[in-house]
Amino acid sequence: MRLRGAVLALWALVLAHSLPSARAADTERGRALYEGRVAMNTVGASPMSAACAACHRPSGMGNFEGGLAVPPIAGAMLFKPLDRDTARFFPASARWRVRPAYDEASLGHLLRSGVSPDGVTLPAAMPRYRLDDADLADLSAYLRTMSQGTPPGLDADTVRVATVTTPDADPQRRDAMLATLQHFVAQKNGQSRHEAKRSVQSSRTREMVMYRKFRVWQLEHWALQGEPSTWAAQLDARQSRQPVYALVAGMGGAQWAPVDAFCARHRLPCLLPLAEAGGGRAPGFYSLHFHAGIDADAAMAASRLKAQGLRRASLWGTPGPLADRVRGVFAGQGVALVDGDQEAQAIVSLLPPAAHAARLREGDHGDRAVAWLPGTHALGQAELDASLPRTPRGWIVTPMRTGEPLDRQLLRTRLWLRGQGLESVPADVAASTLQAATVLGEGLVHLDFGFTPEYLLELLEHGLENVIPWSPYPRLAIGPDQRIASKGSWVGEVREGRVDWQWQALP
Ligand code: HEC
Known part of the structure; x- marks a missing residue:
């Protein structure tokens, strides 16, 4: 033990001398501060939660529900001037001003004093913090990474998605799910081409922004094999070979937790599988389930x-x-x-x-x-x-x-199946599969800024109940951090x- 202590002390000495005096910003620590995993002290009476993510949300895209307009602060927006052109994307932004770009110093000033770069004192709804310079550097380093770049599985023209099945899924229902999804994707990709053409003709409207985001879906079937304890490695290998942006639908039996854990680990939206295990009590931020199971x-x-x-x-x-x-x-x-x-x-x-x-x-x-x-x-x-x-x-x-x-609810699905020549597919499986695919489609269309998976899930927190209801599950809706869409039986x-x-x- 003593030897180990001595070695550690030596290491600390070496590190202290080899580090430049200005310490490099630590993005991961910045994320922990942002999400409240490392505590920050607020000045005066602290509001319900001091974690930035509680108000500005995990995506950094803010939140406009519930009477409090919390602006987006992801780096791509914060460190740029907010002009009229950008502001029009945010429904509540008329309530708040056009402003110059932030930099690290002006962000620090705002967080400590509540005063913005253009001299406006923000209301107390935005807490004031006691931050040291290291906290500030880490926090702004993390903000710079948010909504930045393109998430895996996505490029200008395509979005790659996978559907996962587990070995204990009923083979007939698994094939029914796959057939439904393949037909949905083929149909959707046909429409996207049409809409891409329309976008060229449309003027510079909000509509156009939406059409520009139509991408061709590339669908993969990830068929898990063997024991559940080996699924994590199989999923990780698939994702590192050729990453996907999201998991959609899927079919499973007594276990789904390893798939949910994969989604959390890689930050992938995992939308509405049909698995007997369901989502349990809290499947995690990235996994949306029809039911608790x-x-x-x-x-x-x-x-x-x-x-x-x-x-x-x-x-x-x-x-x-x-x-x-x-x-x-x-x-x-x-x-x-x-x-x-x-x-x-x-x-x-x-x-x-x-x-x-x-x-x-x-x-x-x-x-x-x-x-x-x-x-x-x-x-x-x-x-x-x-x-x-x-x-x-x-x-x-x-x-x-x-x-x-x-039977009334499934009528729409039966019509769709007939139109696709899929009469033999059980309508309940098809309906839940179409639900999952529609939710992903709607989510993708409504992403105005960046395609971060966090933002997609947050949009569903507000919009899930407005998506066309296909599935046999009633009352689909989720609130912040809720991930079970239908909350009872x-x-x-x-x-x-x-x-x-x-x-x-x-x-
Ligand atoms: C309790 C909710 C809450 C928490 C926690 C919170 N904010 Fe805010 N924040 C707000 C609100 C509300 C506003 C908008 C105030 C206004 O202008 O009306 C805001 C505004 C801001 C702005 C100004 C944006 C602009 O466009 O001028 C920045 C920057 C900001 N917050 C960063 C942070 C950071 C970083 C954290 C965590 C250290 C944090 N906030 C924590 C609610 C919160």
Whole structure:
């Protein structure tokens, strides 16, 4: 130990002498200050949060919702004069002035005193900080990197995107997802050419800015193989070989967390996969999920069984990671799930609709309660009719619309599938896939300044509910740093073959 201490001391000495007296700015530390991972002291009463990112957002593009106009401060904008031409991109900028460019010294003056380069004192909504020169240098070095340059997977003409599938995804549904996405991309690329032509004719309007951003999509299928513990390396290798800008749609089973971790590590937007695992509680800033996933539904079902004193249920479903995952959630509530136990007091089914109905038809299940968790399979009227008459009592827990409302919702998708000659593709898979692709398309079109992934996700925080609703999941909307788009499930209570639905929000 003592030896190691001596070596460290020696190193410190060497470093101190070899460093120039003006220390080089540390961009990563600047980022940590910006995001609040390294604390900064404010002057006077501190507002709710002193982290720049809390108000100016992770992208540095500011925020105009909620009555407080927070201007963009990403370097590309801050260190340039704000003129009328630039200002017109920001909906709230009329409220605030045209100003000269900042430099490091004037930024320091503003942060310490609240006074801008042109002598305006900003309101207290912008905190004042006690910063030393190193903090200021690191912070401005980081601001200079924000919204700068082009993110990986993107160039002037193309945007490369990948869709990820995991080995436990149902092969038929995986292929249905892929076919839908490929047709969507082909259709979109056809339109982009048309719109590129229009852009030449249009005058210098906001519209033109949007058309200029149409890019040809290049779609890749990243099919993960083997154990989940190896997925991180497979994804990293793909991304380093030929990077993509975003992941879109995708199909997965009991595990999706390694993909979400990849998205956080590489700062890629990962939009709306159809995975049984869902997004869990907090999938991270870069991952957007339809739903919290099977754990949430299993917990809702387990609490119903428990409330009726049903402590032992027979499990219907393919043995494997998904069954194990659900078994774990039920065990947590004191309900044991066992395979093929004739003595069990209830049945918990993870089967897809056709298999579930077939299993109900086989054999006599007495009047045992059946809790059905169809996961990412949507239940239209036909699917309900096939199983309800054989369910004397029990529950269905599903995150999606069901019955007539679902059938109505899927009409648009069925028309699209017919137009594409894809009638054999299950409409629920196609609908969720089209939803993911449309969300990415809308996000890309609305990026006015830079294509940083952070900005894309922040735009969705404001605009997700305005994107065309294709998917069977209801009420898609997210707030700042929320990444689960539909925040609950329906619990249907089944009695004598009839079902009574109630929406239950996630806890
Ligand atoms: C509590 C919210 C909040 C936090 C935290 C915050 N800001 Fe601000 N900031 C604002 C608001 C609001 C304004 C606009 C004030 C006005 O002009 O009305 C602003 C303005 C600015 C401006 C002036 C931009 C211009 O165009 O003149 C800069 C620069 C700035 N902030 C940088 C920072 C930095 C760097 C941090 C972190 C060290 C930070 N802000 C933290 C809310 C915040």
